[in-house]
Amino acid sequence: MRASRAGGPGGQHVNTSSTRVEVTWNVRESAALSDAQRARVLVALASRLDGDGTLRVVASDTRSQRQNRDLAEGRLADVVRRALVVPRTRKKTRPTRASVERRLDGKKRSGAKKRDRRVRGDD
Numbered sequence: 001m002r003a004s005r006a007g008g009p010g011g012q013h014v015n016t017s018s019t020r021v022e023v024t025w026n027v028r029e030s031a032a033l034s035d036a037q038r039a040r041v042l043v044a045l046a047s048r049l050d051g052d053g054t055l056r057v058v059a060s061d062t063r064s065q066r067q068n069r070d071l072a073e074g075r076l077a078d079v080v081r082r083a084l085v086v087p088r089t090r091k092k093t094r095p096t097r098a099s100v101e102r103r104l105d106g107k108k109r110s111g112a113k114k115r116d117r118r119v120r121g122d123d
Helices: 012-016 035-044 065-083 097-117
Strands: 002-004 020-026 054-059
Touching (some): 020 065, 035 065, 054 065
Antiparallel strands (some): 020 054
């Protein structure tokens, strides 16, 4: 965890206080994850990790360092929690026979309607 000066508006206050908080967490070296969880997080967060496998989350929303630290820790936990979710496998489904017949019947009706609108050339 590291604090630095936040950018943006704020006048003299922003020039003197280090309220921006940056939280880093090394996924590859963390003992908090099993090997399967580590592999899942590395794949899911590949675009957010640096070369060492470190995830970086920054918060500079408020003027309080403590609040920004809490926000950054919460964001880190949320990112990792979402990366660990295993998506459900999709079950294949088939349309019912009645729904297929309704669809084909509607197609036949609209085709017949268009056919009836045509001008016949043998009059």
